[in-house]
Amino acid sequence: xxxxxxxxxxxxxxxxxxxxxxxxxxxxxxxxxxxxxxxxxxxxxxxxxxxxxxxxxxxxxxxxxxxxxxxxxxxxxxxxxxxxxxxxxxxxxxxxxxxxxxxxxxxxxxxxxxxxxxxxxxxxxxxxxxxxxxxxxxxxxxxxxxxxxxxxxxxxxxxxxxxxxxxxxxxxxxxxxxxxxxxxxxxxxxxxxxxxxxxxxxxxxxxxxxxxxxxxxxxxxxxxxxxxxxxxxxxxxxxxxxxxxxxxxxxxxxxxxxxxxxxxxxxxxxxxxxxxxxxxxxxxxxxxxxxxxxxxxxxxxxxxxxxxxxxxxxxxxxxxxxxxxxxxxxxxxxxxxxxxxxxxxxxxxxxxxxxxxxxxxxxxxxxxxxxxxxxxxxxxxxxxxxxxxxxxxxxxxxxxxxxxxxxxxxxxxxxxxxxxxxxxxxxxxxxxxxxxxxxxxxxxxxxxxxxxxxxxxxxxxxxxxxxxxxxxxxxxxxxxxxxxxxxxxxxxxxxxxxxxxxxxxxxxxxxxxxxxxxxxxxxxxxxxxxxxxxx
Numbered sequence: 298x299x300x301x302x303x304x305x306x307x308x309x310x311x312x313x314x315x316x317x318x319x320x321x322x323x324x325x326x327x328x329x330x331x332x333x334x335x336x337x338x339x340x341x342x343x344x345x346x347x348x349x350x351x352x353x354x355x356x357x358x359x360x361x362x363x364x365x366x367x368x369x370x371x372x373x374x375x376x377x378x379x380x381x382x383x384x385x386x387x388x389x390x391x392x393x394x395x396x397x398x399x400x401x402x403x404x405x406x407x408x409x410x411x412x413x414x415x416x417x418x419x420x421x422x423x424x425x426x427x428x429x430x431x432x433x434x435x436x437x438x439x440x441x442x443x444x445x446x447x448x449x450x451x452x453x454x455x456x457x458x459x460x461x462x463x464x465x466x467x468x469x470x471x472x473x474x475x476x477x478x479x480x481x482x483x484x485x486x487x488x489x490x491x492x493x494x495x496x497x498x499x500x501x502x503x504x505x506x507x508x509x510x511x512x513x514x515x516x517x518x519x520x521x522x523x524x525x526x527x528x529x530x531x532x533x534x535x536x537x538x539x540x541x542x543x544x545x546x547x548x549x550x551x552x553x554x555x556x557x558x559x560x561x562x563x564x565x566x567x568x569x570x571x572x573x574x575x576x577x578x579x580x581x582x583x584x585x586x587x588x589x590x591x592x593x594x595x596x597x598x599x600x601x602x603x604x605x606x607x608x609x610x611x612x613x614x615x616x617x618x619x620x621x622x623x624x625x626x627x628x629x630x631x632x633x634x635x636x637x638x639x640x641x642x643x644x645x646x647x648x649x650x651x652x653x654x655x656x657x658x659x660x661x662x663x664x665x666x667x668x669x670x671x672x673x674x675x676x677x678x679x680x681x682x683x684x685x686x687x688x689x690x691x692x693x694x695x696x697x698x699x700x701x702x703x704x705x706x707x708x709x710x711x712x713x714x715x716x717x718x719x720x721x722x723x724x725x726x727x728x729x730x731x732x733x734x735x736x737x738x739x740x741x742x743x744x745x746x747x748x749x750x751x752x753x754x755x756x757x758x759x760x761x762x763x764x765x766x767x768x769x770x771x772x773x774x775x776x777x778x779x780x781x782x783x784x785x786x787x788x789x790x791x792x793x794x795x796x797x798x799x800x801x802x803x804x805x806x807x808x809x810x811x812x813x814x815x816x817x818x819x820x821x822x823x824x825x826x827x828x829x830x831x832x
Contacts, residue, residue: 298444298577300470304339304570306368306450306523309346312441314418316353319360319437319448320368321346328366328526330690330699331608332707335367336527337589338601339570343373350382356417357382359403362450363434364394365478366703367526374401383407385415387426387435390740391733393700409435417441425454425461427788429740429769431702431728438465444576447514449473450523453788455506456775458513469576471516471563474523475507475550477543480705483536486713493541500545502790504553509777509787511554511563518579519554521547521567529602530609533708537598548591614689621655624688627695628653629661633670635726638734641741642668644722647680647714654687665723679715682723686710702728719804721768744770752813753795756781759813760795767806784808 301309303321310317323343327334350357359382361369381404386394388408398406407415411426420441427434436452438445438461445468447461454461462468477483482495511519525544528536536542547567554562564579571585589597616624628651636642645665650673652660662673676683690709693699699707705728714720722741729737744765751764755778762784766773771788779785783792784799791806793799799810 298439298441298446298575299582300446300520300574300576302520302522302568302570302572302574303342303346304335304337305526306362306448306474307339308446308448308522309349310439310446311355312417312420312439314355315358315420315441316349316355317358317360317422317437317439318346318350320362320450321359321373322367322370324370324372325605326372326608327529327605328370329703329707330693330709331612332528332530332533332709333367333526334529334601334605335570336525337570337587337597338604342570343376346373347377350377351379358385358415358417358422359383360385360422360437361394361398362437362452363387363389364391364700364702365451365706367478368450369394371397380404383415385409385422385424387424387428387433389426389428389433390736391433391730423465425452425457427452427454427769429744431725431737432769438468440465444469446470446576447472447516448522449510451478453771455510456772456787458510459775462514468514468516469579470518470520470574471511471514472520472522473507473510475503475521475547476523476525476545477503478523478706479543480708480710480712481719483543484705484708484710484712486711496539496542499543500549503543504545504550505557506787506790507550508554508557511558512561516563518564518566518574518576520574521550521565527598527601528708529598529605531602534598534602536708538595546591546594616655616688618655621653621688624692624695625653625656625659625661628691629670629672631695631731632661632663634731635729635734636663636665636668636670638731639665639726640735640738641722641725642666645720645726647682647720647723648678649723649727650676650681650683652683652685653691654685656688665726682712682714682720684710684712684727700730721804721806753778753784755784755795758795760799760810761813762793762795762799762810763808766791767808773808784810 299311305322306320307322308319325340380402383405384398384403385407388410395408409424415422423438425436434452436454437448447468451474477499482492524547551565569585569588572581573583575582642665649663650660658674660673662671694704725737747765749764750761751774753760764773766786768791771786775787776785782796784795785792791801793801793808795810799808
């Protein structure tokens with residue numbers, strides 16, 4: 298098995314009889330309305346990938362993990378004129394990705410259920426799905442010719458890794474996201490100190506998740522992929538130069554892993570786009586000539602930004618005041634339509650304010666409790682969530698050129714919240730499409746109806762808790778304890794204080810922890826997987 302790194306989360310995997318292209322993000326326009334650009338630059342690989350997918354004599358597969366445009370690149374896929382390959386995607390409840398590929402004209406489209414195998418000669422692909430709230434993603438396992446490659450990319454199935462390893466046996470090559478991919482705290486109005494502190498906590502949490510995944514999988518090689526993009530729009534370029542943010546480079550992860558895993562580190566490789574790994578020997582056998590290092594990265598980014606100037610010049614748009622007024626009205630109507638489909642509105646205790654930079658005195662106020670959308674002249678609530686953007690940016694959502702999550706990932710807005718507490722319901726309201734909100738609410742209620750309890754031990758104390766995380770249903774039996782009291786969810790690293798009835802201090806959710814008495818056999822922090830019957 299040979300694995301060519303295509304940049305970001307993209308791979309071209311060749312076995313003796315099959316070829317798999319996974320998440321090729323190659324378009325020079327980048328992703329999320331050109332806010333994210335591939336880092337390092339990988340556009341030069343597009344002709345090679347196109348030639349392989351169109352003309353390789355092997356059985357050919359195109360795998361797309363999920364809808365995010367740094368994984369699903371419609372612009373590149375439209376350049377493929379010969380489409381006699383098989384598309385492999387996940388069967389999510391939201392059908393947008395499936396609809397796109399059913400119209401694409403590939404030889405075959407396989408929409409896989411969780412853990413479904415797609416066989417080929419001397420091997421198979423297998424997908425692992427997450428589909429909860431706005432979190433739709435899949436991980437890919439390739440087994441062929443006695444070798445294996447597990448690509449988690451952004452998919453948060455960390456709580457399922459013990460089962461995957463038990464079923465599939467030793468895994469040779471492993472990769473998982475190590476960099477942030479969210480708009481918090483990047484787009485929030487924090488002080489410099491608060492911004493840095495939020496960023497440090499998030500990256501430390503992400504690094505710890507990777508370390509624990511490596512301890513579970515025990516691969517021969519860890520490939521650093523799904524790492525940071527870069528931000529070349531002049532209005533966003535400063536993100537690249539921040540001393541601390543949620544977009545660390547692989548060298549920072551590797552420093553952490555060498556210390557954290559204390560001599561039990563697998564081989565750690567940071568491939569450049571075009572590098573080829575031989576899975577059998579666990580080594581890079583072909584190196585791309587362009588290498589980005591800690592020493593040359595600043596100059597590299599400035600030169601890259603110069604090359605991409607045309608992209609940002611072409612996306613600029615000036616609007617007449619009448620157009621801005623119409624966009625404002627359309628945004629108000631969009632909020633009203635969302636609110637009518639949002640059955641969990643009573644859970645959101647603070648109002649949402651949305652505003653356009655061009656109309657500072659006309660804020661759209663969404664009151665979830667009264668299910669009312671109105672226009673007000675100023676923020677009038679101490680407790681509130683606020684999002685401000687520009688008319689040319691938000692109109693791309695209203696015109697359905699971007700979905701809401703793509704817009705939020707474009708970072709072209711500013712947000713604030715008071716109190717500074719994450720509200721999962723409000724987040725889902727913002728990030729979901731109107732047509733998905735009813736199903737999203739139903740899924741949330743279904744997750745919450747799971748009443749199974751389990752027992753964990755922390756600091757010698759045993760606690761009965763809800764087994765499944767209230768956020769997106771992760772199995773907390775695969776979590777871990779920090780500071781002798783906080784049970785950490787293995788997917789999104791929410792921390793539940795076992796000494797405070799299982800409350801998560803960052804968002805108010807609870808796993809209803811009840812102390813059961815001292816465990817005389819366990820005086821150190823850890824988790825016990827003793828399971829109780831449903832309650």
